[in-house]
Amino acid sequence: MEDLCPRFENAMQLVSKRWVGLILFELLKGKKRFSEMEADLPISGRLLSDRLKMLEQEEIVERNIYSEFPVRIEYSLSKKGMALEPVIQEIQRWAENWVTLENQDETKVK
Structure with a gap:
C-alpha cells in the first residue's frame, strides 16, 4: 500500500479540526473582528x-491590531x-x- 504524503496528511488534519472550516469560510468574506465571528459562528x-x-501560528490567518x-x-x-479559497x-x-442535513450525527449522502 502506498503511503500518504505527509504534507497532505498534515494539511487534512489542520483543515479538518473542528470549526476551522467555518472560520476560514467566514474570513473568505473579508476582515472580521473577533466579536463579529463570535456572533456569526456557533x-x-x-x-x-x-x-x-493556531491558524495564526500556521500563517493562514493574520491578526491586525x-x-x-x-x-x-x-x-x-x-x-x-487565501490559497485555500x-x-x-x-x-x-x-x-x-x-x-x-438529516441526521447530522452521521453524515449521509444522497
Missing part, C-alpha cells in the same frame, strides 16, 4: 480564540490562507450536491 469565545491562534481607543483587532486570511469552494459545492 462556537465559544475560548475555542474561537484557540483556533485563531489598530492603535485606536479602544484598540481594534481584525483577523484576515494571509496569502497562504478554491479548496473551500469545492468542498462547499460538493456538500451542496451530496450531503444532506
Whole structure:
C-alpha cells in the first residue's frame, strides 16, 4: 500500500479540526473582528480564540491590531490562507450536491 504524503496528511488534519472550516469560510468574506465571528459562528469565545491562534501560528490567518481607543483587532486570511479559497469552494459545492442535513450525527449522502 502506498503511503500518504505527509504534507497532505498534515494539511487534512489542520483543515479538518473542528470549526476551522467555518472560520476560514467566514474570513473568505473579508476582515472580521473577533466579536463579529463570535456572533456569526456557533462556537465559544475560548475555542474561537484557540483556533485563531493556531491558524495564526500556521500563517493562514493574520491578526491586525489598530492603535485606536479602544484598540481594534481584525483577523484576515494571509496569502497562504487565501490559497485555500478554491479548496473551500469545492468542498462547499460538493456538500451542496451530496450531503444532506438529516441526521447530522452521521453524515449521509444522497
